[in-house]
Amino acid sequence: MVKICCIGAGYVGGPTMAMIAFKCPDIQVVVVDISAPRINAWNSDRLPIFEPGLDDVVRSCRNNNLFFSTDVESHVADADIIFVSVNTPTKTRGLGAGKAADLTYWESAARMIAEVAKSDKIVVEKSTVPVKTAEAIEKILTHNSRGINFQILSNPEFLAEGTAIDDLANPDRVLIGGRETPEGQKAVAALKDVYAHWVPEDRIITMNLWSAELSKLAANAILAQRISSINAMSALCEATGADVSEVAYAVGKDSRIGHKFLNASVGFGGSCFQKDILNLVYICECNGLIEVANYWKQVVQINDYQKARFVNRVVSSMFNTVSGKKIAILGFAFKKDTGDTRETPAIDVCQGLLGDKAQLCIYDPQVTEEQIRRDLVTSKFDWDHPQHLVVPPGSPTSNKNDTVRVTGDAYEAAKGAHGICIMTEWEEFKLLDYERIYQGMEKPAFVFDGRNVVKPEELRKIGFIVYSVGKPLDPWMKDLPAAPST
Numbered sequence: 264m265v266k267i268c269c270i271g272a273g274y275v276g277g278p279t280m281a282m283i284a285f286k287c288p289d290i291q292v293v294v295v296d297i298s299a300p301r302i303n304a305w306n307s308d309r310l311p312i313f314e315p316g317l318d319d320v321v322r323s324c325r326n327n328n329l330f331f332s333t334d335v336e337s338h339v340a341d342a343d344i345i346f347v348s349v350n351t352p353t354k355t356r357g358l359g360a361g362k363a364a365d366l367t368y369w370e371s372a373a374r375m376i377a378e379v380a381k382s383d384k385i386v387v388e389k390s391t392v393p394v395k396t397a398e399a400i401e402k403i404l405t406h407n408s409r410g411i412n413f414q415i416l417s418n419p420e421f422l423a424e425g426t427a428i429d430d431l432a433n434p435d436r437v438l439i440g441g442r443e444t445p446e447g448q449k450a451v452a453a454l455k456d457v458y459a460h461w462v463p464e465d466r467i468i469t470m471n472l473w474s475a476e477l478s479k480l481a482a483n484a485i486l487a488q489r490i491s492s493i494n495a496m497s498a499l500c501e502a503t504g505a506d507v508s509e510v511a512y513a514v515g516k517d518s519r520i521g522h523k524f525l526n527a528s529v530g531f532g533g534s535c536f537q538k539d540i541l542n543l544v545y546i547c548e549c550n551g552l553i554e555v556a557n558y559w560k561q562v563v564q565i566n567d568y569q570k571a572r573f574v575n576r577v578v579s580s581m582f583n584t585v586s587g588k589k590i591a592i593l594g595f596a597f598k599k600d601t602g603d604t605r606e607t608p609a610i611d612v613c614q615g616l617l618g619d620k621a622q623l624c625i626y627d628p629q630v631t632e633e634q635i636r637r638d639l640v641t642s643k644f645d646w647d648h649p650q651h652l653v654v655p656p657g658s659p660t661s662n663k664n665d666t667v668r669v670t671g672d673a674y675e676a677a678k679g680a681h682g683i684c685i686m687t688e689w690e691e692f693k694l695l696d697y698e699r700i701y702q703g704m705e706k707p708a709f710v711f712d713g714r715n716v717v718k719p720e721e722l723r724k725i726g727f728i729v730y731s732v733g734k735p736l737d738p739w740m741k742d743l744p745a746a747p748s749t
């Protein structure tokens with residue numbers, strides 16, 4: 264029986280390994296992590312991450328051919344194929360700080376593999392890593408290997424949160440990069456055999472290691488670029504009276520462009536896009552490609568601009584101050600159908616409003632109060648380090664001040680508020696009784712829709728002043744400053 268071990272039981276390691284176990288009953292899969300609470304949660308009825316369909320997949324194979332354990336070393340020693348799916352955050356200090364990928368967790372995983380391995384292993388990069396990482400990993404493994412043969416493969420993951428199970432069950436493609444030697448190609452074939460249990464052959468693409476590593480960064484950069492492109496258009500739409508949804512529809516009808524990923528928003532969030540683009544920028548700079556680096560940097564800059572522009576719309580509409588005003592924040596996750604808040608635009612918007620002394624009342628159906636409070640005080644880029652390694656026990660992790668309240672109900676959040684900011688496109692926000700909400704709010708009552716989930720005309724009929732990203736402006740906002748001053 265082939266034995267797989269995955270180091271890192273997070274948003275990628277957990278679901279991908281669950282899918283492999285589910286589709287390959289003849290393979291034993293063990294997911295290991297240094298975080299005991301995380302592993303305990305994977306072994307419980309309350310999984311550590313919310314992902315539609317994940318519970319059923321895990322339940323159907325857990326303790327049959329899928330196991331979660333903190334006994335990292337013994338399972339690594341035992342495995343034929345080792346996936347490494349640990350965090351690769353943006354560096355916060357030293358060379359490349361604020362851009363380069365921090366490979367601390369990857370390196371420590373590689374050293375541990377070299378130390379405990381007693382038989383030949385295939386080591387698979389599942390984490391998103393800078394191009395050429397496999398070369399560094401190869402060096403760590405071979406210099407410490409005591410004669411054991413390691414083959415490094417790149418097998419980047421393309422799942423999106425909220426749709427992970429469907430993405431894993433029906434991937435557009437699976438990429439496998441390996442060395443072009445007989446041993447390298449044998450390892451590629453072994454990993455291909457795993458995916459071939461359920462992925463059609465023509466969707467399993469093999470290539471050289473560096474192409475596979477770079478394809479992952481390129482895919483995320485190009486996806487994020489589409490969002491920044493439509494968000495840049497949204498600012499122009501607001502200035503001219505065009506409607507960004509109509510523009511996106513017209514543009515997307517061109518089959519060369521396509522309609523996906525053209526939804527204007529308050530900005531993209533999530534653990535990957537910004538981190539991976541900054542990483543790409545750093546790699547370009549290291550290769551002396553300054554113009555290329557600046558090109559990709561602009562994708563992140565437009566995203567920051569879009570978030571700042573949103574805060575500016577809120578403050579300038581509300582008589583240029585939100586000091587002491589209650590503002591309801593509906594949604595905190597970076598997108599619907601996940602409880603993940605990493606790099607969510609809600610953090611920047613909340614911090615912007617708190618900077619102007621607003622009183623926030625936050626509601627999200629999947630994000631806990633503890634998480635929200637921690638996010639509002641965590642320094643930039645620190646969020647992507649395993650919490651148990653970053654936060655010393657007993658140190659303050661939460662925003663204790665009374666300018667932030669977290670509630671379990673959207674109506675409660677909006678009661679007595681001057682304005683509502685919609686930060687996540689949860690379906691339930693489309694179905695709220697806005698008439699009832701309006702009655703309970705201070706007047707004039709504002710809705711700032713960062714995800715274009717409400718119908719502005721219907722809300723205006725109720726009496727709201729409405730801002731929707733990239734839509735024709737409410738007369739109230741027409742003459743107000745559109746962009747943050749630089």
Ligand SMILES: NC(=O)c1ccc[n+]([C@@H]2O[C@H](COP(=O)([O-])OP(=O)(O)OC[C@H]3O[C@@H](n4cnc5c(N)ncnc54)[C@H](O)[C@@H]3O)[C@@H](O)[C@H]2O)c1
Pocket residue numbers: 270271272273274275276295296297298301335348349350351368369371372389390391392420421422423424534535647649
């Ligand atoms: N989240 C996504 O949607 C997504 C999609 C594709 C790729 N990726 C990439 O996959 C990687 C993992 O992302 P994630 O979202 O799963 O992160 P995550 O933070 O959810 O999980 C990473 C896990 O690795 C564990 N870990 C760190 N160092 C370890 C070590 N030395 N030994 C054992 N466990 C260790 C941490 O405790 C944590 O539980 C990143 O490189 C990310 O860029 C993420």
Ligand SMILES: O=c1ccn([C@@H]2O[C@H](COP(=O)(O)OP(=O)(O)O[C@H]3O[C@H](CO)[C@@H](O)[C@H](O)[C@H]3O)[C@@H](O)[C@H]2O)c(=O)[nH]1
Pocket residue numbers: 391420421422423424425483486490523524525526527528529530531532533534535536597598
């Ligand atoms: O038209 C769009 C599409 C997305 N978003 C926002 O963009 C962010 C990212 O969304 P999405 O890409 O759906 O989620 P992720 O889970 O971050 O997935 C991305 O990042 C993963 C990690 O690398 C990759 O594996 C996936 O392929 C890639 O889609 C979210 O804040 C979305 O709200 C928009 O604003 N407009």
